[in-house]
Amino acid sequence: ARLPLTNVNGVYDGAALRALYRDTRVLVNVHQTGEHHTFEELRVLPALLCGAIVVSENVPLREMIAYQEFVVWTGYDELADTVHAVLADYAAYRERIFGGGRFDALVERMRRDNRDAVKTTLQRLR
Helix, strand or coil: CCCCCCCCCCCCCHHHHHHHHHCCCEEEECCCCCCCCCCCHHHHHHHHHCCCEEEEECCCCHHHCCCHHHCEEECHHHHHHHHHHHHHCHHHHHHHHHHHHHHHHHHHHHHHHHHHHHHHHHHHHC
16 A cells, blocks of 8 residues: 555553554554454553554443544555555644643543542441
């Protein structure tokens, strides 16, 4: 598809991952195999948090993902065309996803909700 893609493997260190994601304009998220129809949250959320645009293959129950509106979704057969479109209009996609502070506000709500849930659980254990 003549896309400037790099398949990166073996990076597990937190600092190295942050650096990789910060230098990544677009992260393409596909299923591990044809039988795995899951969302790779441990890859996608850190990439978004570092400012990468995520183009993901459609997944079941995506409406249940709290930040699903900040992911560019597409069918597997349209991945290359979608990545081309994102790269061609990169500034507009970045603005739609990260502009206006909506993503940051959602992340802050998620952090607060998680903190409150842990606090409540710990209080129940006492």
